[in-house]
Amino acid sequence: MLGRRSVRRRPTAFRSVTGGVVIASQRTGDALFLPATAAAVWDLIEDRADEDAIALSLQAQFPDVDPTEIRRSVTEILGVLDDEGLLEGDPT
Amino acid sequence: MRPSRSSLLLTPLFGDDQVGEDATALLSQARRDRVVPLLVRLIGTGDGVDAADLEKLLLVERANMAHAVTLEHHLLGVVGLLADRGIRSAVLKGVAVAHLDYPDPCWRQFGDADLLVDPNHFEPALQLLRGAGWRNESEVSEHHDRFTHALPMRHERGVIIDVHQAIGRRALGRLIPADVLLDTAVPFEIAGIELRALADPFRLAHACVHWLASRGTYKRLSGAADIIVMSRRLASGAGGLLDELGRYQVDRFVQTGIAKAFAVAQEPVPSGWEPFLRPSARPDLVARAHLSPDRRPVLEELAFLTKLDGREWLPYLRGYLDVGDDYRAKHGRSGPLDQLRYLGRKLRNRA
Numbered sequence: 001m002l003g004r005r006s007v008r009r010r011p012t013a014f015r016s017v018t019g020g021v022v023i024a025s026q027r028t029g030d031a032l033f034l035p036a037t038a039a040a041v042w043d044l045i046e047d048r049a050d051e052d053a054i055a056l057s058l059q060a061q062f063p064d065v066d067p068t069e070i071r072r073s074v075t076e077i078l079g080v081l082d083d084e085g086l087l088e089g090d091p092t
Numbered sequence: 093m094r095p096s097r098s099s100l101l102l103t104p105l106f107g108d109d110q111v112g113e114d115a116t117a118l119l120s121q122a123r124r125d126r127v128v129p130l131l132v133r134l135i136g137t138g139d140g141v142d143a144a145d146l147e148k149l150l151l152v153e154r155a156n157m158a159h160a161v162t163l164e165h166h167l168l169g170v171v172g173l174l175a176d177r178g179i180r181s182a183v184l185k186g187v188a189v190a191h192l193d194y195p196d197p198c199w200r201q202f203g204d205a206d207l208l209v210d211p212n213h214f215e216p217a218l219q220l221l222r223g224a225g226w227r228n229e230s231e232v233s234e235h236h237d238r239f240t241h242a243l244p245m246r247h248e249r250g251v252i253i254d255v256h257q258a259i260g261r262r263a264l265g266r267l268i269p270a271d272v273l274l275d276t277a278v279p280f281e282i283a284g285i286e287l288r289a290l291a292d293p294f295r296l297a298h299a300c301v302h303w304l305a306s307r308g309t310y311k312r313l314s315g316a317a318d319i320i321v322m323s324r325r326l327a328s329g330a331g332g333l334l335d336e337l338g339r340y341q342v343d344r345f346v347q348t349g350i351a352k353a354f355a356v357a358q359e360p361v362p363s364g365w366e367p368f369l370r371p372s373a374r375p376d377l378v379a380r381a382h383l384s385p386d387r388r389p390v391l392e393e394l395a396f397l398t399k400l401d402g403r404e405w406l407p408y409l410r411g412y413l414d415v416g417d418d419y420r421a422k423h424g425r426s427g428p429l430d431q432l433r434y435l436g437r438k439l440r441n442r443a
Contacts, residue, residue, distance in 0.1 A: 011283030013164035015157040015198050017130065018150045022158045024165035029249055031158030 006078065006087040008045050026085030036076045037062075045087070053076060097121055098299045098313055099358035104133040104199075105320050106359055119149055119216065125313035126186075126201045133199070156201045163187070163251050164282050170253055171287055172218055179213045181288065182277040184256060184298060186314070187227070188289035191280050193321045204244070204252040208290075211257040211270050218255060221245050226253070240407055241265040259298045260393055263378045264305055266399035268294060292334045296322045297342045300349025305382045305394050306361045319441075321351040327364030334368050344371045344379050 014023040021039040023033045024061055034042055040061065044054045055074045081087050095103075122131040132153050135141055167187065174181050182188075186202025194200050202379055209217045215237065218228075222245075227245035229252055241264075242256040258265025259273065277288035289299060299322060303315030326333060337343045347369050354361045361369060375383065377398060382392035400408060 004300055011168055011285040013161040013168065013283045014291065015161055017154050017157045017198065019154075022161050023421075029165040029247075029251075031142060031162050033154060072422040 006045060006050070006082075007044075007090065009086055009088045012086055014042075021090060023084075023086060027083075032080075032084060034077075037073060038080075041077045042081070045081075051075065054078075095358055096356075098125075098316075098356050100128040101127050101130050101313055102317055102320065102357040102359075103129045105317060105324075113156040113311040118251075119145070121150060121313075124309065126203065127317060128156055129199045129201050132235070132315065157198060159191075159251075160197075160202060162249065163202070163205050163253075164292075165287035166247055166249070166251050167207070167253060168282060168285055169224070170221060172206065172285075173224060174209065174217055177216070177220060178219075179217050180210050180274045180277075181217075182208045182274055183287050183289050184208050185302065187282075188280065188295065189299070189318045189322070191195060191282060191326065192278075192289055192295070193318065195438065196198060200318075204254055206242070206254045206256060208256040208270065208273060210274060214255070216242060218245070221253075221255065239404075239411065243402060254366050255387075257292075260301050260305065261323045263380055263399045266396075267301075267342050268297070269376065269437070272340075277322075292322070292326055293336050296326060296333070297337050297340075297346055300345045301342060301382075304345055304349050304352070307386075307436070313356070316356045319349050320357060320359075323350045323353070323365060324362050330362075330364045330368050341376060341378065345383070347371050348383060422439065 009026055012023060012026060014021055017033075018040070020033055020035045022033050023042065024031055025083055037058070040058060041054055046058055048058065051074060055067070055071045057075065058070050059065070062070065078087065098121075101122055102216055118131055118134075119128075122128045128149070132149060135146065135149065164187065167368070171181055171183075184206035186200055187205045190200035190202065220226075226245040226247050229246045238257075240257040241261050242254045244252050244254045245254050258270060259268065273294055274288075276291040276294065277319040278291050279286050280286070280289050289295065296319070299315060299318040303311065303319060306312070306315065323330075334343045334346060337346055348371070350361060350365055351369050377391065377395045380386055381395040389417055397405065397408075
């Protein structure tokens with residue numbers, strides 16, 4: 001899954017809230033809270049960005065943060081989303 | 093006039109941003125009345141609000157929205173399950189108005205989901221849900237299955253969906269036939285999936301009927317808020333809308349609901365509604381039974397009996413005396429004498 005394009009699995013119920021986003025896990029239906037950085041990744045997946053593009057976009061938003069740290073965070077967040085059944089391979 | 097706490101909580105619906113008092117003091121009422129999202133908008137960025145209070149409020153908001161997405165996740169599954177078997181449904185109340193009537197679904201908090209199904213498929217719908225892991229949250233007498241307006245079903249993850257075969261209790265549920273409600277239902281989307289909801293006039297009527305007929309802690313500000321957002325949007329067509337609802341004798345409920353909701357908000361009724369908010373005729377039995385400030389169980393029972401087909405009387409009355417094993421096990425009453433005593437208490441109860 002990682003290292004290639006991913007898209008949100010649909011249908012996934014979610015709401016933006018102060019400081020992040022809450023999403024219903026596809027695995028259990030229970031809600032996950034994604035804080036701001038993870039919520040930004042969730043938004044970027046909507047545009048079918050791959051892992052590299054997501055990291056670059058975040059780097060532009062947070063220029064003071066070490067790129068390696070950003071890349072590690074993106075990998076970790078995508079892993080969590082994948083574990084919860086929230087991603088699927090881009091069919092295009 | 094000094095704004096009441098209730099009117100203050102409804103302020104965001106009118107686009108005002110005057111807090112006027114320590115808004116965080118409103119949190120307990122906002123939670124009880126399911127209007128925490130409105131309080132979040134009332135406070136806005138939190139300028140001048142105690143940081144600990146703000147954090148508490150935002151945690152409550154997050155928990156509410158987490159509950160909302162979990163409910164919607166399961167609701168999508170249930171609607172799909174029913175559709176696969178050809179059972180029509182329409183989402184009611186909080187979930188529907190959140191997506192159709194508020195500026196954003198985040199503005200509307202809800203505790204459960206409500207789904208109207210075709211009454212001819214009520215029992216098959218419940219069976220389908222049981223097969224998918226849902227359990228009855230309460231039991232009704234087995235002969236009252238077809239008379240109850242809704243049955244709450246609980247999923248193992250804790251969420252509840254109220255499966256309705258009518259949009260109101262007793263006589264209220266007989267005013268607008270379910271096939272009219274389902275035939276005129278309108279589409280809306282959750283997470284890209286199309287569902288159905290009641291058409292505008294019926295959604296407003298349902299909000300009014302539900303809010304006016306609710307008592308005690310169930311009479312929540314969220315109900316008044318629903319009436320306010322819908323009636324403001326529909327004000328330009330008020331006369332025609334009331335004419336349409338008059339065919340089902342629910343116009344009085346809408347007139348009364350709108351007047352009372354704006355009174356709670358301490359705001360003027362939209363001008364489009366003004367000429368139409370004075371009910372002309374004397375209230376009928378259903379309105380007298382359900383619009384009084386305290387419960388009137390005898391009138392409610394009589395009003396319901398007038399709405400039943402004559403052939404339904406005997407099965408209905410039988411349902412009070414011959415309740416079935418599940419109901420007996422749940423409520424611990426057995427035999428006609430026990431049931432007659434229960435019925436007597438029920439008719440006297442004004443709580």
